[in-house]
Amino acid sequence: MIAGTLATAETRNPPGRINPPMQARVSTGGRLHFGFTNLSLAHDRLYGSLGVALDEPRVTVTAEPADTLDCDHPVATQHAREVLDLLDLPGAIVRVEDELPRHVGLGSGTQFALATLVAIARAHGQEADVRRHAPDLGRGGRSGVGIAAFEIGGLVLDAGHPAERFTTERPTRGEWTVPSVLSRHAVPTDWRFLLVRPDLPAGRNGEDEDASMRTVVERADPGVADRIAGTVLRRALPAVADADHVAFGRAVEEIGRLNGRWYADEQGGVYRPPVGGIVDELGDSQTVTGVGQSSWGPLVYGVTTAEYADEARTAAAATLDANGVEGVVSVVSPANEGARITVD
Numbered sequence: 001m002i003a004g005t006l007a008t009a010e011t012r013n014p015p016g017r018i019n020p021p022m023q024a025r026v027s028t029g030g031r032l033h034f035g036f037t038n039l040s041l042a043h044d045r046l047y048g049s050l051g052v053a054l055d056e057p058r059v060t061v062t063a064e065p066a067d068t069l070d071c072d073h074p075v076a077t078q079h080a081r082e083v084l085d086l087l088d089l090p091g092a093i094v095r096v097e098d099e100l101p102r103h104v105g106l107g108s109g110t111q112f113a114l115a116t117l118v119a120i121a122r123a124h125g126q127e128a129d130v131r132r133h134a135p136d137l138g139r140g141g142r143s144g145v146g147i148a149a150f151e152i153g154g155l156v157l158d159a160g161h162p163a164e165r166f167t168t169e170r171p172t173r174g175e176w177t178v179p180s181v182l183s184r185h186a187v188p189t190d191w192r193f194l195l196v197r198p199d200l201p202a203g204r205n206g207e208d209e210d211a212s213m214r215t216v217v218e219r220a221d222p223g224v225a226d227r228i229a230g231t232v233l234r235r236a237l238p239a240v241a242d243a244d245h246v247a248f249g250r251a252v253e254e255i256g257r258l259n260g261r262w263y264a265d266e267q268g269g270v271y272r273p274p275v276g277g278i279v280d281e282l283g284d285s286q287t288v289t290g291v292g293q294s295s296w297g298p299l300v301y302g303v304t305t306a307e308y309a310d311e312a313r314t315a316a317a318a319t320l321d322a323n324g325v326e327g328v329v330s331v332v333s334p335a336n337e338g339a340r341i342t343v344d
Helices: 007-014 074-085 108-122 129-136 145-152 206-219 222-241 245-267 274-281 306-322
Strands: 002-005 024-037 043-067 069-071 093-097 155-158 179-187 191-198 289-293 299-307 329-331 342-343
Touching: 024 145, 024 222, 024 245, 043 108, 043 145, 043 191, 043 329, 074 093, 074 108, 074 129, 093 108, 093 245, 093 342, 108 129, 108 145, 108 274, 108 342, 145 155, 145 342, 179 222, 179 289, 191 306, 206 245, 206 299, 222 245, 245 289, 245 299, 274 289, 274 299, 274 306, 289 342, 299 306, 306 329
Parallel strands: 069 093
Antiparallel strands: 002 342, 024 043, 024 342, 043 093, 043 155, 155 179, 191 299, 191 329, 289 299
16 A cells, blocks of 8 residues: 655656556545735736635545546536546546535535546556646636645635736646645644535535626725735734744634625625624634635635644534524634545
């Protein structure tokens, strides 16, 4: 058995064929997206984002070599077809053991696509250059956090894209480069992230998301980006380096609210209704800090610690009840390593 994270395996083995064909299993957690650093074309770099890798929930994909594609999961089948074509491979037996909730703010699409890519490649005894192939799978066109989370985990700040290349449209699929990682910090192991998933419609994705992002970028106030930059550099990054979860939470909450100003016209407020009520009420809890909405939601996150995990969970459940919304509450650990890969 060969096991390890993506980062250690990529370092240990040269590109190309690495092992005889075998079964590969790839498991990776979701991610939280705290917000973009700039959405205005008045600045040199567009997008750029801050986010964190989570240990759970997870997507887990297994693959074995085959002459044709055998997969009983519709989303995995789509990803697998793209991967087989991209890597010029004949087929694979692909199975999904666990999957992330789709389009709720956990980065399910990127994690699913990359897990399928690496599982199929490893099953055929090959390395997969995740960063190089992600654009061919339609990933990394805005945020690079999901790809970095898959590769190395931790709290990640990416560099964004050159504004002159993107304007209000992404380049043609596959013709962009995944944003470079500007900063990566291991998250203190006693920190926990509260996840509140209200039973609400999925967040924007696909063509709807693209249309909304075009509108946001066309109208974005560049002054908001300047405030976000100061918050990231002078508050969020120092707080994680100093292991101060309260200061970190306050910083990412400010980043989220500033991002919400860009999105207000598109989503009906700083947070999409009725998520705003959940965020505001949960923010009054004494055991949770840094409450916000991940991506387009409806996922609400908060920052707490292992010591206060039970109290945070109780406060979140009470907040859902008070807002008359059903939902799922969990408290999860950060992931300070990349995807878990096992090859038998």
